[in-house]
Amino acid sequence: MVTVKDTVHDHIEIDGVAADLLDTPAVQRLRHVKQLGTVQLVYPSANHTRFEHSLGVCHLASRALDHLGIDGVQADRIEAAAMLHDVGHGPFSHNLESLTHRLTGKYHDDVDELLASGAVGSVLRDHDLDPQRIAGLVAGDGTYGQLVSGELDVDRMDYLVRDAYHTGVPYGTIDTERFVRELTFTTLADGAAGEASEAAPSAGFDDRIEAGPTLVLDEGNVQTAESLLLARALMNPVVYTHPVARISKAMLRRAASDLLAATATTASELRRMDDHDFLAAIRDCPATADLSRRYDERDLYKRAVWAEYGDVPDRVHDANHEERVALEREIAAAAGVDREHVILDVPAEPTMRESTARVTVNGQVRRLERQSPLVSALRTAQRNQWRLGVYAPEPATDRVGRAAADVLGLDPDALVTEVRRAMPTTLDEF
Template identity: 85%
Template structure:
């Protein structure tokens, strides 16, 4: 047995297949992939990695298995999946995932090939575990996949408390002990309130036991509060957009493949950017925190439907139009259109008066938080500081926005010092 001292869960004991997986290259690589990507440019202590998060997910999975009295082969599979659930992440975690998905068709949880080969595959087979089955659990498939990737998964429980701890914000604190103790597998049967509109499972659903509506709401609230102050902070969004552009330019300018990019860690990626003439300037800006600034920061209802619905090629075309109207090269204009507001946690299931119900149909908080989420949504257009005024005016014209309401608002809020910007 291996014992690891963790900042969040204190001592984590690792044994069995998880201990054998710990020192494989695929898992050790996660020591060099930051959990929060570019958020460290806002919160300097947010340097925790996907490696320590994977240990935390494994730890919470073990506690859940003990509570649910799941043993033997089923437990081994879940423990392996918990330890391996993030090995498919590319550099800077989710930041580049939209790019690599467009070029490979794979998300970070598409790990079938990765688990079937190399040392990971050998370890799994040595423990009489089918790599394909473990990959399915990582992807949230089947009854037990819900524990690793679902509405009440141990992944979410760990990253919220871990991200809150390392950023120092007081919003992501949830009672992981209570969550784990109150989990249960139930057969929903044909209950319309439980099933209507949600995904269909071949077996029982993972729910929170009787009397835990507020427990489920705490997860929802923690995620909703962390989103604007950490995950979608303007500085984090601008730096992410800059790295996405640099990554696309790297793939276009060099022999680096999208599959190769997925297997890099943060250090590999930054080194590749610095060594490529087409990406050297964006790399310098990131290294020196000389970031682009906001030229437009538009609310959801102020953005036309055609922009909300734009695919990647359309966004690139809009960037070119904005740059041309502003008299700039496209490389100096970044259009950042977030995905539609969503709240996966709202479909978590809770037991109320002996009946399984979806949280969104039980809790009045869900509607309020959905409204707040929509109100927090912002479209961003970024450019070098000296060009924000003309880029803002050009973007307002090309995108069909109100220039007085949008560009002037950003200009008035434009920082004069680093501290004011953050």
């Protein structure tokens, strides 16, 4: 057994297959991948890593297994998946994932080949565990995959409290002990009549009720589920999508793309780098040296455009990667600047996966979105917080902003007002 003193969960005890996985290269690599990527440029203490997060997820999984009465080989599988759930992350966590997925077809939870080979595969087989089955749990497959990757997963429970602790932002604080004590599995068919009688769900969510055991919160825990929803919604604008974090992430994505274009580095190799490997690579590459210097010195691009969701035409929302690159080139040409000095940042459509978590109410299993009046308000807030960004070096922001408004079909007067209203007023907002 290994005992670890953790900043969030105090003393964590790890044994069995999870303890044997701890010192494999794939898990130890996570010591060098920051949990929050570039958020440290906003909150200096946000230097925690995917490694300590993995320990926390494994701990919460073990607590949930004890509560649910799951033991033996099934418990071993879940604890192994919890320990390994982040080994597929590339440098700076999710930041480069859109690029590597476009070129490799793999997301961070596509880990079949990582678990089947090397030290991880050997440890799993030594414990009579099938690597492919563990990879399925990491991806959220099957009944027990919901514990590792789902609407009520232990991954979410750990990262919210851990991110809140290390940033000093209190909004992510949730009662993880209550969450794991109130989890239960139920067959949704038992609650189908109650759920079907509710109003239709929000657009974009499937109304079908799947058969088989599903992870839910037990009776009397609507507010517990709401706390998870609120924590995520409140952390989003002040931590996860803070403007400085978004700009720096966009600059690193551009540097990664330029690195692949200018060197023999492949997307698969990029995916297996850690943060230090990646920063060293872009420092050494002439095509990315300026972006690297700017990141190192926190000499970041500034917002030339900061536009609300409803002000952005559908053609921009729907543009694919190649179309967005073409728009960047058009904006740069119109502004009379080099193409590399314009970055178009179009976030994904707002989603709220936590709202589909299921809770038990009067003996019936219901989606949280149907039971809680908070969901509609938080969806509206999420849409209102969405911003399209166009970034450029400070001397060129006015020219780039005017050109971007023209090329993208935006109202320039509204954009100037919005950027001024959103200007930073405190050090941590700078």
